[in-house]
């Protein structure tokens with residue numbers, strides 16, 4: 001585990017953000033600064049460094065590699081610095097009054113006698129977070145270097161806070177899924193202290209849209225420094241103050257054109273700084289290789305000194321051969337017992353990150369699968385038990401037939417942990433020697449079963465997704481939420497062409513685990529939308545129920561394709577955000593054990609509740625085109641021969 005002194009990089013949230021790199025160019029930037037910077041750089045010689053921060057258009061650094069900026073001087077260090085700033089103000093990016101307004105916060109003299117002067121900026125006495133000038137002056141008065149970057153054009157007043165210090169602290173705690181109950185100790189106008197030793201103080205935050213009044217919140221219980229908007233309580237940034245946890249993960253699958261390469265990620269949102277295994281608020285991930293649903297010590301993944309949970313991926317593609325490729329890499333060799341061990345830690349950390357990512361995605365707007373909605377969190381007693389490589393060692397170092405080529409999620413009522421089991425896939429001509437826990441589409445499919453099982457419930461909180469039509473939607477939602485996310489985030493493409501959004505693309509080497517792609521419209525002539533002959537070509541309609549499975553019998557994954565494709569149409573018609581909102585709200589509004597038509601009606605109702613009825617016509621058009629028009633009928637959720645209809649209500 002890393003040192004407590006190591007600080008994690010700032011994490012920006014909510015689209016607004018910190019980090020100098022995201023600040024908008026200062027409106028007051030001197031248009032001549034480019035030439036002034038060039039002139040100064042020239043005067044400093046070949047080894048001169050003059051950098052302008054592209055975001056603030058103010059100075060980032062002035063120095064030279066072969067000497068100092070000025071000669072020795074008997075003047076006080078602060079005077080040396082201020083004189084230099086004024087002389088080079090067009091490069092600094094501040095005018096004379098802005099330089100005069102810089103406040104010397106600290107003059108630290110190191111044991112060599114060098115002064116390190118920190119100048120901050122203030123608005124009506126309130127410090128501008130992260131902005132200012134740091135200058136270094138040698139003991140004999142040489143100015144060594146200037147570091148920035150300050151903010152130009154600050155307003156004269158900061159306004160008033162509408163959110164108080166305690167509310168700001170609560171927002172910061174909530175944001176990191178914390179549970180601190182620390183109480184207010186002292187409360188002055190602009191600074192409050194709390195019983196955990198933390199502090200809340202007013203600051204001016206340089207946001208993209210301009211400076212805004214905010215609270216800097218330091219929570220010692222949670223170990224974060226957060227910035228909370230004083231107007232509306234939005235968390236503008238956060239940074240962990242604790243030892244950090246990293247993993248190296250991808251977002252899609254190994255070798256994917258987008259999201260296919262490992263890169264460092266910060267696990268600290270989901271893992272306490274003190275964690276010695278992958279066990280946090282949203283999940284406990286371990287490799288249940290013996291398949292007994294218990295985490296034995298050898299199945300845990302431990303952090304490595306210096307690298308935390310960053311485990312590299314071992315590519316087995318060359319060893320296994322086709323269909324493994326650079327674009328879809330294999331993760332073990334089914335011919336070699338225990339070969340999966342090479343990626344055991346990597347895959348478990350990957351799965352942990354997937355579960356955390358999906359928790360956060362579902363919890364946020366517009367879906368809103370929160371604690372109150374019944375999501376999965378350790379503080380409520382129901383973190384996900386995420387079992388990677390489940391049963392990989394149930395047949396002498398290989399998975400037995402009950403532990404391969406699949407994945408599953410078992411979801412008990414709220415308050416009890418679900419169990420997510422990811423299996424290895426054994427290779428064949430068309431199936432990769434891969435791991436379902438490496439594939440975003442499969443992990444998100446399984447976790448979404450937890451969403452629908454927790455939202456479509458009876459009065460006692462038990463899932464009611466039992467009968468065939470409800471079961472078909474249960475499978476469809478899992479594909480739809482996952483693929484929507486992958487397309488929304490650019491990890492997968494939904495081209496104008498039909499049939500390019502496919503569940504199981506990685507593990508089936510470019511094909512789908514379904515009979516058709518999810519983006520197959522009714523009437524499509526694309527070959528991947530040809531479906532089962534019994535159902536006819538093109539995307540499916542309600543009357544195809546029971547005809548989609550290759551066994552020509554009702555089957556929930558197959559019949560679920562009707563619902564999944566319909567929701568994909570809805571997503572196209574209404575947009576991702578609106579359709580996610582309506583489909584989720586409809587789960588909450590639907591009757592127990594719903595039929596497709598019950599759920600169509602719940603979506604219409606959700607639009608009246610959450611969308612003021614704006615989408616009624618669009619919803620009807622989508623459902624009518626899929627045979628769920630106004631005169632469609634079904635004899636309940638258990639009916640596997642519903643009657644389709646393609647008309648919309650007369651207005």
Ligand SMILES: [Ca+2]
Pocket residue numbers: 287288289290291292293294295296299
């Ligand atoms: Ca076990």
Ligand SMILES: [Ca+2]
Pocket residue numbers: 288291292293294387390391421
């Ligand atoms: Ca298991």
Ligand SMILES: [Ca+2]
Pocket residue numbers: 371374375376377380382414415
């Ligand atoms: Ca819960």
Ligand SMILES: [Ca+2]
Pocket residue numbers: 493494495496497498499500501519
């Ligand atoms: Ca498409």
Ligand SMILES: [Zn+2]
Pocket residue numbers: 445446449474475478
């Ligand atoms: Zn499923």
